[in-house]
Each structure stands twice: as C-alpha cells, then as structure tokens.
Amino acid sequence: MNLLYKSTRSEDVTVTASQAILKGLADDGGLFVPTSIPKLTIALSELAKLSYQETAFEVMRLFLTDFTDDELKNCINKAYDSKFDTEEIAPLVKADGAYYLELFHGSTIAFKDMALSILPHLLTTSARKNEVKNDIVILTATSGDTGKAALAGFADVEGTKIIVFYPKDGVSPIQEKQMVTQKGDNTYVVGIKGNFDDAQSGVKDMFNNKDLAKAMEEAGYQFSSANSINIGRLVPQIVYYVYAYSRLLANGQISNGEKMNVVVPTGNFGNILAAYYAKNMGLPIGKLICASNDNKVLYDFFKTGTYDRNRDFILTTSPSMDILISSNLERLIYRIAGGDATKTKDLMNALSSAGMYDITDDMKAELADFIGGYADEAKTASTIRDLYEKTGYVIDTHTAVAAAVYTDYVEATKDETKTVIASTASPYKFTRSVMEAIDGKYASMTDFELVDELSTIANVKVPQAIEDIRSAEVLHDTVCDTEKMQDTVETILKMK
Template sequence: MNFIQTRGCDKNTPLSVTFSQAILSPIASFGGLYVPENLPDLGREFLNKHVNSSYKDLAFDLLNRFEIDIDSYVIKEALDLYDKFDNSENPVPVVKVKENLYISELYHGPTRAFKDMALQPFGVVLSSIAQKKGEHYLILAATSGDTGPAALETFKNRSNVQVACLYPDGGTSDVQRLQMVTEDAKNLKVIGINGVFDDAQNALKRLLASEEFKKALKEKNILLSAANSVNFGRIIFQIIYHIHSYLELVRQKAITMGEKVYLNVPSGNFGNALGAYYAWKMGLPVEKIIISSNENNVLTKLIKTGKYDLRDLHVVSTTSPAMDILKSSNIERVLYDMFGYKRTRELMQNLEEKNFYELTSDELAQLQESFDADFCTGDEGKVYIKKTFQKNGYLMDPHTATCMKSYETCSDPKIKTIAYSTAEWTKFSPVIANALTGEVDAQDIKALASISNEAKLEIPSMIKELFSKEIVQKTVIEKEDIEKEILKFL
C-alpha cells in the first residue's frame, strides 16, 4: 500500500510513497501529512476471524492488510513488546463500569499511558528501518505529557536513532516530568521549554519542514523523523485497539457481532480519535465517534459549529494537561478523507495564516454524521471521578473523566459505549486525591500514598522508583533556542 499527501503534491516530492518512507519523513508537501491511498476493507469476515484471537495475532493480521513494506520478523519483534505489559495475554482490558458503559484501558504498558500502545512497537520498526538502510535518524517528539515518556522509553539505547523530546516546563504532571528527566540513555535529550504544548508542536513541525535544519543535520550524516502522531507509524498501531475493544465486548457477550457501539475518545491531538475513525471506515460497526474535550474545547466547537477558531485564544491549563492543545494535528487527516486535498490545503492554510477556518453547512453535516462532541471542566471531571469511584468502584484519571460527561450528553443510553482510558491514576494523583479526599496542593508522592490507601490500590513499582531516581535531564530553555539546543546535543 502506498501513502499520499493531505494537501496535494508539490514538484519536489513523489506522488506517493511507501509506509517506511512515510514514517521516516512524516511531513508531506505544503506542510501536509501522509495518509493511506486506500484503507483495507475488513468487513465481517475479518471480525469473525479474530473474535477469539490474541491482541498480537489481531495486530499482525491488520498490519498485513495494510501491506506495509516491513519484514514480518520485524513486525513480530515489535508486537512482542506487548508481552511486557501487565497482562501479556490481554494488554488492553475492557472493563464494565456501568450499564452500557465500558472502559478500554490503554495504560498497562511501561509508562502507564496509552501512548505505549503505539510507541512501543513503533520504536522497533523505525530503528529497524534505519539500520537496514544504514542511516542515522534524529527523532523529534513534542509532548503534552504522555508521548514524551513513551517515546523515550521505546527509543532508549536503540541503534541508529537519537531522540530530542520537547515538553512545556510546568505543563505536565510531576510523574510525567520525572519519567522524562530521569532518562539517562546517551541517545536521548529532554528539553523543557518556557511555553505550552502548541509551542513545542509548532517547533517540531517547523523543524521537520526546515531545509536549513535538515542541511545542518546532513552535515552530521543524520536524517530527520518524528514520534508524534503526525507520523502515520503511530496511527496504524492506534487503529488496532479500537477493533480489539469491540471484539472484547463480543467475547464478554455484552454485544452481538455486528451490533453498533459508540466510541468515546478523550482528545487532544486527535490521533486516538483518528484511529477510531479509520477502524470505522474499515468496517468496525460504530454508531458514532464522540470527542471528549476539556476547557480547551476547540474540537467541540468545530464539531458543533463547523468553526475552528483560534483567534484571541490561549491554551488554558487544566486538570487534564495532556489535552491542553489548541491545534489538533490529526483533524487534517479527517478533512482530507471527507473533502479532498484542495479543500484541506485551503482550510489548513487559513488556520495557519488567519487562525481560523469555517466549514460549509454541507461539510459540517458530513462531519456530524461521524462525530459528536462535548467538553468537561476540571471541576466537573473531579465530580465524575469521585462519583464513579464511590458508586461503581472504578477509579479513573482526569482525561478519562471527560468521557463521562459526553457519555451523558451525546449517547443514546440504549447503545453500548466504549470509552477510552488514556492514563493510569498514578499519572495525575494530585487531581484524583483532591477529588476523592479534598486534599489540596498535595505533591505527587503524597497524593499517590493517599489514593493507594483510600482505594486500596498498589502503586506500580515503575512509578514508585521515579522519586528516588537522579534527575539527569536539566535543560529548560526559551522556545527560540530549541534548534540551537538540539544541534548542540548532536
């Protein structure tokens, strides 16, 4: 399968590229992204075939349906990393929380967040391609809190790759920050910036498109790629768990095969939701995809009004910081799928030049056929955390809590909903401790102990150990100095 470009093709790039080319150089013509030329049509036959399959068998077959140019032994090695999750037989448990609401837990990997689902195998694949080609790559990662730890974990000490990870200083939880700044592998560089996630992501996109930066790297015999969800190598692994979660409901006899469900996705950069959209387009029986946001609710406004309006907007710091994002990169891939490359380029240029675009009424109607949305404030989220724990015995993090409101406002209660839990409670313990016990401004280490005592839950060893590790990565800079700092690292 080949990959094409969301904003059309300029004269400097080929009309289509292979999967390996798309993940090695993820930014396409005119600043666009790569998408599959065609999506595989899975149909009922594929679902029936895998109703009793392991997660790895499902994943291997799905990747084969994309006909990606990666050797089978490399794919198997990449998927074997799921064996290191909490339960090697089922790395993504799906848990019933209340009548017709099920939570797909995506956080049972090494960094306790959903980014492990895609980044663990992605690291093996990209490093393998680089070694096979005899090339060396700089992998850029911009993080609002979860991509960074997962990218660093998967790439540490891998051959032919170095990683520069950008995060907003003060814009992540303590645990997320510690997961990054205690990494000591020599091929990793963690850079805090005085700014917000959008600043980090804008810097990443600028560097990926900068011929001058690429020339400076070339002088060091280094090529450039990215670990963010602008890279389709991330997205392809995110499609899998939506299909798995549906099959889990079939296995649990919660639904019959072919019965439609809602997929309720907490969304920041929209990669998780895009995976759901592609799974639906490939044949998964879905009623609608529900987008759950926090106070940075640009996606809610887009889906409700057709307007993507960033004029006079600034990122608001919330209790769900991984979603503190205004420019959701992967919405572009949905625009392309629905409206084609010419309209996508026009809309994205308007956003870049004017901080605004607006869909026509027909385009909005088409978007709303697939998506609905609502947003949840931090205070509302804490109420949902406490209420769900007390009434249903289920403890969730503040990102997952945003799904609870949209479950109430956007779903038909007669239809089953799969909501996605993107992080373990350990990643955002001060917010959860405040929700459960009322304690205020507790540091993570104290809040973890409080929740552990209240909920009778063990703190995982990989989280406990963070607080005694040496802080190795101490760089915090102005956003204007990012390029200079990266070149100094190299």
C-alpha cells in the first residue's frame, strides 16, 4: 500500500512521504500527517530478534512507502553506524525500578541524534526522487539540542545549507559551545535576542512567506526543516519505542503482549507523539506520561483541556523543554478531532491570535491514555541527587523531570506496569546543573572541571562530543533581533 500524507489544516491535497520530507511544512502552515497510521506487520516475538537497524527498517518502511527497500536500508545504515558510541544504538538501563532508554549515544549526545542522523539521508534521497535542482536550505529553530544535531547531520552535505537560530541566553554553555564551534562550509548559527518560541515563530513565518519563497526559487534555493515539524524527524523517533519494547521482551523483562508505560520529558511534543504513533501501530503501550518542567503548558492542557500559552516564560535547568508553543501537539489535535482539518485550523488560528484554545469534551475523551505531570526546579535537582545516591546512576536534568513525574505517578496510582523513561540527553550536556544538584560543593568548578569530576563519580568515560569542544574555536558569532531573522537569512544566502 502506498501511504500518502496530508496537511493537518486542509483536506484537498495529498503528497508522498518524500514530498512531505522535502517540504517540511505544508503550504497552508499545517503539519504533514499520514492518511492512516499503519499497523506493525511483524510479530513482537520476531522484533525481539532484530538489531536496531533492522527494527528501523521494519517500522520506517510502513511510513515511507515511496522509498525502495534499498534506498531506505542505505539511509538507515548510513545513520546508525560508528558515530554512535554503543552498538545497541539505544540501550535500556534499569535503575530504581524503571527502565531508562538512553537516547544520547549519538554524535551530539542528545536524543535528537536518533532522528537527525538519518534525516539528511532521507532528505537527499527525497530530493533525487523528486528531481529537485535547487539547493535545500535547512532552516531550524532550536531550544538547544536540535540545532547541534542538525548541524552535525547536514555539515558539508552536498546541495544543502543549514541555518540554525537559538535563544542567545536560553541554552546551556555546553549546548552553545557545541553549536558555535560547528565546522562545515554550509553551516550557519545565529543567536537571537529572544526565547525559543520567538525563534520558532520567526522560522515558521519564513516558511509561510510566499514572497520569500519566490525570491528563494529565483536564487536557486528552497526551504526545508530539520525541526520535529518535519515528518522525516517524527518517523525515526517511532522506532526507538518499538525497539525498547523488543529489548524488554528479548531480555525476559516483559511477556509478549504485556503493556509498558512510557514517560517522556516533553517540550515540543514530538518525542511523546512518536510513542503515541507507536501505540496506534499496535505496540502494547499503556499510559503515555507527559512530563513538563516549570513551563507546564502541556500539564495544564491534559488536566483542563485548555491550551494557554499566555503565561510567563521560565528559564530552567532543562532548557530544551522551555517551550510554550508545542508545535507537534497539532498532529495530536488533528487525530483526536477525528481528522477534521477545519477544526484543527480553527484551533491553531485561535492559538495564534488569542494565545489559547479549548478542545471539546469528545476530544478530551480521546486523551484517556495521556497523563500529564510536572516537576519544578527543586524536585528536578533532588531527583538527580536521590537516584545517584541510591544507585550510582547519573541522569541529566530533562530525564530527571521525567523520573520525578514517574515517581509522583506511581505514588498516586500504585500502577506497577513496567515503565520506560525516555532519557533524552547525556548528563555531560548539562554538567553544571547535574553536578550542583548532586552536591553544592561543585559550584566553584569550571565547566570542564565538572566534566572530569562527573566522569569520576559516574564511572562513565567523557563522550567524544565533549572532548571535541574543550579547545574548539568559535566559528559562529552572529546575533540578531527576532525581527531581523529574515534579513539575516537573506544576507547569509547572499540574496541582499
């Protein structure tokens, strides 16, 4: 069966998977979604025998039906190779009763590598399939992790340029150093005087600017996205939930068909949406537990049915979750609205104009499998410290938000379902916050002294991604106001 994609905001146009990947965002501003969610065609018992790469093929071939088997396997094999520091790609580690799915073993030590290692290959394959002659300009906003992972993935990829916008004062020192030291003649990094939502809105505005698209076309360029709004980002994320279940099954930690719960630290909603898609494919997932930090717009949404971004934006120690406009939630809204594009568009327009919207009671009923929770800064820090003192296992701040929410959920419900916590970043990416959470005595150390101390107490080798930036030269120092983002892009592309 050839699976097609359509926008969340209109019914009249369908595109192939490769066309959806190339465009990133639909012309009407909506997000591409599959016309149906395919069911797994391989038995869970057989999945338990497969490698990560083989699992990726079995899942992704169901969504990317206009790719040949050879094309897809080529993309997968190029993505999930020695750039990951563990052969398993995404190992499961049991600690204090939960299973931590370590999604940070790629080249930039965050979960974004899981999708952004393969997206460049999916995109260039899509360009060939659709006879694209223009250079593809990857335009991306980042709250810290997507930026570096996208830069690393697209660096020196022929026929592409990548421009990443990030909040100048809204990422960790390690995150910023990773981005501004990125090599590659086609890579550009720009700090903005604003927060992530400002960066994301500016990028979306450029995607939706028809005059800019025309000028780009005349200059031999076209935009695409590496953000999780691109379906080529979402589909690879489904894989690791299927793989996690297969590992529990293979290791005898779960019986065939037994449900597992999933806890995901969530900002832009793409990561937990991938788990929701996996559940709809037939993977035995029970509860989808959405963990927020102090920017708890999603927690409030699941509790009340009202999405309201009209609140203070809080900078936290889990900056990749410092988001008030969760773009991927639109895909869930479309699904629980029964595929009603008009309803979805109306709600998104309300969010844009009034900063909020309410869903219907019928839509709320479709969210029964979602649980919202949140952890404030104190709870996040104490969770890191308590887990380390109890087990010796060190987690980053984002994973700690999820672990804290999981603890609260179990205390409230007594639910003993086996649970996978998405561990979305290495503690080395947020070393200062992690080490100061463990013990205040570390506050006086420099960032790289903390890196070495973390290696000692956790008995984990310093990742190559951190070693690479110890003495790396800053190559990107552009900073602009949010209203100058388009001007900056046009200057980079020598269009003005």
